[in-house]
Amino acid sequence: MSTTEHAALASASATGAEGHYRALERLYASAPVNAKFASHLHIPAEGLSRLSFTITPDDYHAAGAAHGTIYFKMLDDAAFYAANTLATDRFLLTTSFNLHFTKPVRAGTVTAEGRWVSGRRRVFVAEARLVDAEGEEIGRGTGTFMRSRIALSSLPGYTAEP
Numbered sequence: 001m002s003t004t005e006h007a008a009l010a011s012a013s014a015t016g017a018e019g020h021y022r023a024l025e026r027l028y029a030s031a032p033v034n035a036k037f038a039s040h041l042h043i044p045a046e047g048l049s050r051l052s053f054t055i056t057p058d059d060y061h062a063a064g065a066a067h068g069t070i071y072f073k074m075l076d077d078a079a080f081y082a083a084n085t086l087a088t089d090r091f092l093l094t095t096s097f098n099l100h101f102t103k104p105v106r107a108g109t110v111t112a113e114g115r116w117v118s119g120r121r122r123v124f125v126a127e128a129r130l131v132d133a134e135g136e137e138i139g140r141g142t143g144t145f146m147r148s149r150i151a152l153s154s155l156p157g158y159t160a161e162p
Contacts, residue, residue, distance in 0.1 A: 017046060020088050023158045024081055030157025037073070041081060047116030047126075049081040055107055065104035071130060072099055075141035078114030078128035083145045086120055091152055092145040095123075099141040108133040122147055 021043035028034060028041040038054035053074050061067040076097055084092045114128040123146050130139040152158045 016088075017085075019160065021045075021085060023152070023160065024084055026159055027152070027155060027157040028077070028081065039074075039077075041077070043081060043085055046085045047082055049078050049085070049112075049114035049128075051078045051081070051112040051114070053110045053112070055105055055110055057107065060106075065106055066110075068099075068101065071101060071139045072097070072141070074110065074112040074130055075099060075128040075139060076143060078112035079126035079141065079143040080114070080145060082114030082116045082128070083119075083124035083126040083143075086116060086124065087147060087152075089152060090147040091150040091155065092124060093148045095144045095146050097141055097143040099139065101139050103132070103136065103138040105130075105132050105138045110138065117142070 024043055025041050038056070040052050042050045042052075044050060051074055053070070055066050055070065057064075059066045059070050076094055079097075080092060080094060110133070111131045112128050113131065114126055117125040117127055119125050123144060125142065125144055127142045128140065129137055132138050
């Protein structure tokens with residue numbers, strides 16, 4: 001195969017991967033639950049995701065900081081989407097998730113950084129960490145995800161360019 005043919009194949013592969021990442025971002029945005037959160041997903045590369053959330057007093061528990069459900073939601077989503085970058089045909093399901101709280105967070109922007117760790121066939125492991133607006137880690141988690149029987153292409157939010 002010539003250098004030109006290799007470059008064309010690499011370009012087509014990158015375009016396919018980029019298309020998958022953008023479709024996953026649209027899938028995230030289309031989920032009804034995400035209408036309740038001021039959040040945005042970006043997938044920069046295979047095995048990576050970045051989720052930005054805005055924490056407001058509406059997210060607080062009785063003691064005035066973000067409730068743990070917010071931590072779980074952000075960490076699970078970031079790890080899930082990092083893992084699902086490697087599964088281009090099926091929707092993944094969370095089968096377990098371990099969560100560690102480091103610091104309470106109040107109002108502001110929080111970023112969840114997801115990273116695929118292992119697995120490519122049936123089971124995937126990914127981790128995520130939460131960073132507050134000052135750059136300090138406020139939580140981290142590790143999840144296990146498995147392929148479902150749900151084809152990504154069957155989900156209304158997983159679409160080609162709008």
